[in-house]
Amino acid sequence: xxxxxxxxxxxxxxxxxxxxxxxxxxxxxxxxxxxxxxxxxxxxxxxxxxxxxxxxxxxxxxxxxxxxxxxxxxxxxxxxxxxxxxxxxxxxxxxxxxxxxxxxxxxxxxxxxxxxxxxxxxxxxxxxxxxxxxxxxxxxxxxxxxxxxxxxxxxxxxxxxxxxxxxxxxxxxxxxxxxxxxxxxxxxxxxxxxxxxxxxxxxxxxxxxxxxxxxxxxxxxxxxxxxxxxxxxxxxxxxxxxxxxxxxxxxxxxxxxxxxxxxxxxxxxxxxxxxxxxxxxxxxxxxxxxxxxxxxxxxxxxxxxxxxxxxxxxxxxxxxxxxxxxxxxxxxxxxxxxxxxxxxxxxxxxxxxxxxxxxxxxxxxxxxxxxxxxxxxxxxxxxxxxxxxxxxxxxxxxx
Numbered sequence: 001x002x003x004x005x006x007x008x009x010x011x012x013x014x015x016x017x018x019x020x021x022x023x024x025x026x027x028x029x030x031x032x033x034x035x036x037x038x039x040x041x042x043x044x045x046x047x048x049x050x051x052x053x054x055x056x057x058x059x060x061x062x063x064x065x066x067x068x069x070x071x072x073x074x075x076x077x078x079x080x081x082x083x084x085x086x087x088x089x090x091x092x093x094x095x096x097x098x099x100x101x102x103x104x105x106x107x108x109x110x111x112x113x114x115x116x117x118x119x120x121x122x123x124x125x126x127x128x129x130x131x132x133x134x135x136x137x138x139x140x141x142x143x144x145x146x147x148x149x150x151x152x153x154x155x156x157x158x159x160x161x162x163x164x165x166x167x168x169x170x171x172x173x174x175x176x177x178x179x180x181x182x183x184x185x186x187x188x189x190x191x192x193x194x195x196x197x198x199x200x201x202x203x204x205x206x207x208x209x210x211x212x213x214x215x216x217x218x219x220x221x222x223x224x225x226x227x228x229x230x231x232x233x234x235x236x237x238x239x240x241x242x243x244x245x246x247x248x249x250x251x252x253x254x255x256x257x258x259x260x261x262x263x264x265x266x267x268x269x270x271x272x273x274x275x276x277x278x279x280x281x282x283x284x285x286x287x288x289x290x291x292x293x294x295x296x297x298x299x300x301x302x303x304x305x306x307x308x309x310x311x312x313x314x315x316x317x318x319x320x321x322x323x324x325x326x327x328x329x330x331x332x333x334x335x336x337x338x339x340x341x342x343x344x345x346x347x348x349x350x351x352x353x354x355x356x357x358x359x360x361x362x363x364x365x366x367x368x369x370x371x372x373x374x375x376x377x378x379x380x381x382x383x384x385x386x387x388x389x390x391x392x393x394x395x396x397x398x399x
Contacts, residue, residue: 005063005092007073007085009102012178014041022100026074031066033059034074037198042074059084060091078104082124082146105200106144108176112183113202115142130155135216135268135296137163139207150197153184157191160203164211174199214295218242218265224295226287227259232323232347235373236391237261243345243367243395244319246270253278253317255307255334256324260288260300266319267297276301276317278310279324308333322346326353331360338398345395357394366396 006025011017015026026032029047032039039049053062063071078101079085085099106122109115121136124146133156136143147153153172160168166189174182174196184193188203207213214220219238225231232240240262244252246269254263257277267273277300279285285302292300303310307330319342320334326346338344348354361368370392374385 003096003098004067004069005071005073005088005097006100007075007079007088007097008100009077009079009083009104010038010041010074011077011102012041012175012181014043017102017177018100025098025100026072028070029072030069031071032074033063033071038074038076047072060088063088063092076105077102077108081106082122082126103177105146105176109144109173109200109202112173112176113171115144115202120144125152129298131159131293131298132296134159134163134294135214137165137205137296138215139205139211139213141205143201143203143205145201145203147199147201150195150199153193153195153199153201154191156201156203157188160188160205163214164208165205167206167208169204169206171202172199173202176200216268218246218269220261220265220295222261225259225261225264225291226294227261228284228287231259231261233373233388236347236371236393237265239371240321240345240347240393241265241269243393244321244343246273247318248272249274250318251275251315253311253314253320253334253337255320255322255330256326257288257302258284258324260291260302262321262323263288263300264291264295264297266321267292267300268295274299274301276303276314278303278305278307280304280306280310311337317342319343320345326356328356328360335364335398340398342398343395344398345393348392348394349389354392357392361394364396366394368392368394 008022008026015023026042027045031050032045032047033050035052053059075083075085079099081104110117120142122144125133125148126146130152133145168188170186170188170191172184172195184195218241219234222234246266248270249272252266252275254275254277257263257279260277263275263277267275277288288302292298311333316337316339318339320338346357348357370390372390373388376383377386
């Protein structure tokens with residue numbers, strides 16, 4: 001099918017910043033879709049100006065209703081980098097779309113800062129929970145962040161300061177490439193600038209000696225989680241996540257999620273990883289939600305109920321962890337739902353659960369191991385080893 005939809009990246013310099021060919025596409029359009037500022041930037045067209053619909057998900061229907069017309073969607077910068085182009089491309093085939101990229105806000109910000117794009121992290125909190133940037137706070141890391149609004153830099157400064165990164169350098173860049181371009185510099189601990197609502201934030205993370213060190217490699221200290229004592233402990237959690245194999249965009253079901261430690265670390269370990277925590281106790285779901293917020297994965301989904309009923313309507317997972325409520329019925333429901341090449345891990349601390357894991361191992365194969373952890377602690381004036389309860393772990397891949 002011949003392309004009928006053009007998705008055009010546009011900068012602060014409006015039509016003047018487009019290539020002649022792209023400008024001709026915009027000027028010949030019968031319908032131009034975009035936000036109010038996009039319409040201002042392309043104000044000399046005679047097309048029908050269509051604003052973003054509300055709810056935004058109605059956009060695809062609005063576009064398809066105009067199939068056959070010359071339709072242009074205006075986006076800021078590169079329409080396929082944290083922008084509307086990718087969202088449209090999920091619903092309308094690539095053969096119907098022509099993309100016209102412009103220099104992105106990330107590229108402009110990197111140029112203003114003198115930073116190498118290959119050596120920094122890019123992320124967006126525009127229209128998304130600001131807390132998700134917390135997972136990226138690490139010593140000496142450089143971040144470029146598309147913000148939600150004028151209040152976002154202040155929120156991010158507070159996150160940095162609370163974690164011992166108060167001396168991190170922050171720069172807000174607004175209206176880049178236009179006549180009204182502005183720049184605001186400061187440090188997180190005393191950030192007090194009033195900035196324009198539409199901006200890009202550059203952060204150079206600088207850790208104090210007592211800063212919280214929370215890498216995205218699984219195995220965070222138990223102390224960073226709110227919990228009631230019943231949780232997958234640090235060493236076992238790291239081994240569990242190694243077998244679950246977090247991957248970009250993959251979905252985990254955490255059955256008997258408790259305080260959510262496994263689900264939270266799964267989501268931190270890979271970009272866009274998703275998780276559903278299934279937990280019948282309201283107090284533990286509250287703890288899991290608090291841990292997800294504090295550790296930068298606020299989109300953790302929590303479900304009240306028991307397996308198998310609680311699984312109804314959930315998307316098929318790429319990995320499943322059974323940390324509580326283990327039974328043959330639970331395993332069967334989970335194994336049936338698991339996608340091909342999916343990973344399943346079940347941990348047991350009771351003899352009864354261990355007997356079941358041994359039986360399932362004999363029937364289905366996989367790996368069966370026992371994990372024993374000893375931690376040093378004081379014994380009077382001396383030191384001794386204190387053993388934790390051994391954990392029997394069964395893992396397998398669905399092939």
